Amino acid sequence: MNHASPHTARHVHEHGHEHEYDSGDHSEILDLDADVLAEHIASITAWLPVGSGPRRIVDLGCGTGAGSLALLDRFPGAEVTAVDVSAAHLHRLREKAAGAAGRLRIVRADLDATSWPDLGAPELVWASASMHHMSDPDRTLRQVHDLLAPGGLFAVVELAGFPRFLPAGAPEEAPGLEERCHSALDQHHAEQVPHRGADWGTKLTEAGFTVEGERTIAVDIGPPHTDAVGRYALSSLRRLRGSAAQALTAEDLAALDRLLDTDSPNSVLRRTDLNVRTERTVWAARRT
Template identity: 65%
Template sequence: MPPPHTHHEHGHHHQSGDGGQAEILDLDAEVLAEHIAAITRWLPVRSDPRRIVDLAAGTGAGTFALLDRFPEAHVIAVDASPEHLRRLREKACARGVDGQVRVVSADLDDTTWPDLGTPDLVWASASLHHLADPDHALRAVRDLLAPDGLVAVVELAGLPRFLPEHAPAERPGLEDRLHAAADRLHTEHVPHRGADWGALLTAAGFTVADELAVAVDIEGARDPAIGRYALGVLRRLRGAVAEELAADDLAALDRLLDTGSPHGLLRRDDLALRTERTVWAAGLRP
């Protein structure tokens, strides 16, 4: 699916699964663990769900956050990537919850989905905007959700940012230009990014119960994983937008991505993770 993987945006186009993307998903879960936990605590559930489906589960950030929040639940983790599902299974075993997690290989763009039971909660984090027909996916969720169940759609405002505005010194504003190039490609290839998911949920037969905006701003000094996360994200961003960049910008980006350079991302002390997420929680229309 073109362009070549700017779509991880916090790593979540789960329909293709190379190791590099899986590493970003693991870092995403590590760096944003507190924020994901806060979202699970916010969910307006009527009672603790016992049956959960995690759509495009990746390597399990949502699956395990939901099990931490609802420890009696069983989760069906759905993804199209064998690598992601393998990692998720390994994590479930390591955590001792493999009896509560079932992995299902499926492409959410397929006309028919495998049997996912009748879940009390369906979780779809940063995944629906990648689908060719998210309306079809939402109708499929409507048809399988329990009568008192809840669907939670978590979506991103855009790619995460890491550098100060003045960085790097030789090409200030480089990250803005990278994002502008990625946005141009996304407009063509990922048209549902930034959609009004509240309206789409309503059109699919749901009633939106609540909406939550989550702003993330974590200083790199607080978490050394942010440097590794920035490296992974910007490497993949380079792979997608290199042809769109001026030669000087590409050279500056490559200096940042050089792990042996004193000017590389891993040596900087001014990184921060800045991003925004919005969560829509909806139930079946009465």
């Protein structure tokens, strides 16, 4: 959902902090996120209070298109404009959406800019895991308010945090490793992503919207799990390492690297006890 990559403005998705494993593209992790969490993305689009359905939709910070494709499925009569700064992500979206090319418009733009390209007057704007990466989210909210058609809806989807995959006692040589990595990541985000965890309901109201609904989706998938979950865990833990490494002990870092070594019998890909645990909250706000 498309929770987070430079999948909007200049933002880096929750999974997108670069390190030695990372090419800087992040398309793989975004595609895996979309694959593993497809059911949850669909449940959010089905919940949106949109009446008979919008005809024009804008996906702000679309990444490789998890939200754009879900919205095309949910609203078969709609056209979607997908906006992102990453050429690689937009290229991937164009490949995946070949069958819907007539209903999809792709726009490369920096959403941190003070002025945006012409995005029309959509009845629905969707922003998944992107608002907290904006340099000035209050300004972005006002821009969306002005962009929307009168009576249009703004759907803001935000992550509760980085997903978890391992049971509490894993790995055997370093129980609780994942939680310690998350503590380090939280500190990193407090410094680098100050708007994560913001009170979006209040911010939306202050920007002139009327918040019509708020819903939190709890994700708990597996075990047993699919191969995609294993690859999702691998890619996610690789990115987690990039932000947490400096705060980990040598023992924890060695245990994490064993999980990330795909040739090791301790590889996360060989574990049968993985499950995906996270939460996503959606706010539905109306321009009145």
